Amino acid sequence: MGSHSSLQVRAVALGLLLDGLSSPAVAGRLGIGSRQVPRWAMLAGVELAKGRHGGAVAARGLTGAGVGHGRRLSATDRAVIQVGLSRGLSRRAIAAMIGVAPSTVSREVARSALRYRSEVLYDARVADHRARAQRARPKARKLDLHPALRSAVVDGLNAKFSPQQVAGRMPVLFPTREDMRVSHETIYQALYVQGRGGLRHELTVQKALRTGRTGRKPQSKLPARSNRPWLDGARITDRPAEAADRAVPGHWEGDLVVGPGNSGIVTLVERQTRFVLLGRLPGTRDSRTVTDVLAGMISHLPTDLARTITWDQGSEMAEHARLTIRTGVHVFFCDPHAPWQRGSNENTNGLIRDFYPKGTNFNTITDTDLTETQRLLNIRPRQTLGFHTPAEKLDQLLTVLH
Known part of the structure; x- marks a missing residue:
């Protein structure tokens, strides 16, 4: 299949991830390093599911075209863009074929094309998945995708650690595990925003934070007390x-x-x-x-x-x-x-x-x-x-x- 770093190999690997294969399975099938596939997925904006099943996280709840500041590109539109580019057509010609402004095609290619050195390759399927994932609501959350990390966060909160302390403790407890990293803002979001505070239902403590204060109390401006002999x-x-x-x-x-x-x-x-x-x-x-x-x-x-x-x-x-x-x-x-x-x-x-x-x-x-x-x-x-x-x-x- 040529050089392992070629965009053709990268596009095939991403397609297999979209088919549901795990990262190790894709690497084994294509005969490439196990670390290459997750890296390519990250660069392409394809989020990987954690666990033994693997594969790409599905983009949920979206249809192709929509109404907004302009018509959203559909999967069919992106397939036309891919074919047009492979045939050497101009952006303007491709735009006329799908009925959008030339700038829409230019932005789509700039945003979603795969790049390696001087090579550029636009893959319609990868681009469509990335666009759907970016627009999906609710977003796939890190604590939802990583059960081990979620369990560690819950254990910390149940020990009455603050979200910031839980987040900061992770590198101490798991110094070699990059997957066991989380920001305190992610924990706050899971507690109070996502799913109406779904993470709170897993806690054994009555409240996750010890104070509801949102700012510092001002320093007292009362006059000094009278002197005391002691x-x-x-x-x-x-x-x-x-x-x-x-x-x-x-x-x-x-x-x-x-x-x-x-x-x-x-x-x-x-x-x-x-x-x-x-x-x-x-x-x-x-x-x-x-x-x-x-x-x-x-x-x-x-x-x-x-x-x-x-x-x-x-x-x-x-x-x-x-x-x-x-x-x-x-x-x-x-x-x-x-x-x-x-x-x-x-x-x-x-x-x-x-x-x-x-x-x-x-x-x-x-x-x-x-x-x-x-x-x-x-x-x-x-x-x-x-x-x-x-x-x-x-x-x-x-x-x-x-």
């Missing part, structure tokens, strides 16, 4: 410079997540690894109790992983000096109405609210449940960590320290 010498401006750029581990951000019945949990997030620690308050939120719980949470940490804690200006940390005496960990306080100064903790508290919505009485949450929540937060891939998990990053640190 802040003296412990403001964020007094915090060591090494804590600001996250280059040195052991600097934490903390806060309370509260509920009715004077219930609550203490949350700590390590600034470099984003590793999370959770501790339950025993039915009271006074400063002595909070500092005691904090001391217990960090007592098992290596010295190099327990340097500072950054907190807001809440009165629950009024006795932070007790914590420093017991553990050697210094506490520093953000500026008023500046939650972005401990943004990792703010983000984590939002994630926690996905597990425990507002109104949750933490006195009814078991220690087993809280431990499992902490585990899920620490195996959650983070974009800022290159879609590795906090647990993985902490393990790397501990290996270095030991």
Whole structure:
């Protein structure tokens, strides 16, 4: 059949795909490399079905001619174009034969002809399939065509990963699988646009996204609170410079997540690894109790992983000096109405609210449940960590320290 790179071979291969043969079957029949056929299909705009059956994805729901800015070309029109070009007729002559403007024929050939180096070959069947696929509605979607990828996406969403985290995690989990790649926008489309959110029916979690917010909340313009005595010498401006750029581990951000019945949990997030620690308050939120719980949470940490804690200006940390005496960990306080100064903790508290919505009485949450929540937060891939998990990053640190 001549050179494997010739357009005649390429046109035959594409025709076999349109007949329903799989890419490996076409390659075997024509005696060409297994990677050539998918590449030719991609260049020709012919989408291949995944799985053992293979073949081209059918162009659905379209007839030939239509009404629009001009008459759409039919399969018969394209066959006339192919014959006319093979006989050396001009674009104008071909256009007269099918009753369209010469520019219509020129655009059709420019858009759909197969090209290799200086060769140009127009194949009516391939061109018609490509045109139908481009106009088909609804479009064939990547997650519909790739069951393995769809399953991996569903698993990530069920683990409460965001679409962006699911997409970013794929190269980490499947570093050699180019077919296991998906954009976060594709996942959003599958959740909320395609088929009225068909992907959501496969999830075991109640909601796929933890927030419906479409933009950032504006920074507060409220005036600063009055000074509090426990802040003296412990403001964020007094915090060591090494804590600001996250280059040195052991600097934490903390806060309370509260509920009715004077219930609550203490949350700590390590600034470099984003590793999370959770501790339950025993039915009271006074400063002595909070500092005691904090001391217990960090007592098992290596010295190099327990340097500072950054907190807001809440009165629950009024006795932070007790914590420093017991553990050697210094506490520093953000500026008023500046939650972005401990943004990792703010983000984590939002994630926690996905597990425990507002109104949750933490006195009814078991220690087993809280431990499992902490585990899920620490195996959650983070974009800022290159879609590795906090647990993985902490393990790397501990290996270095030991």
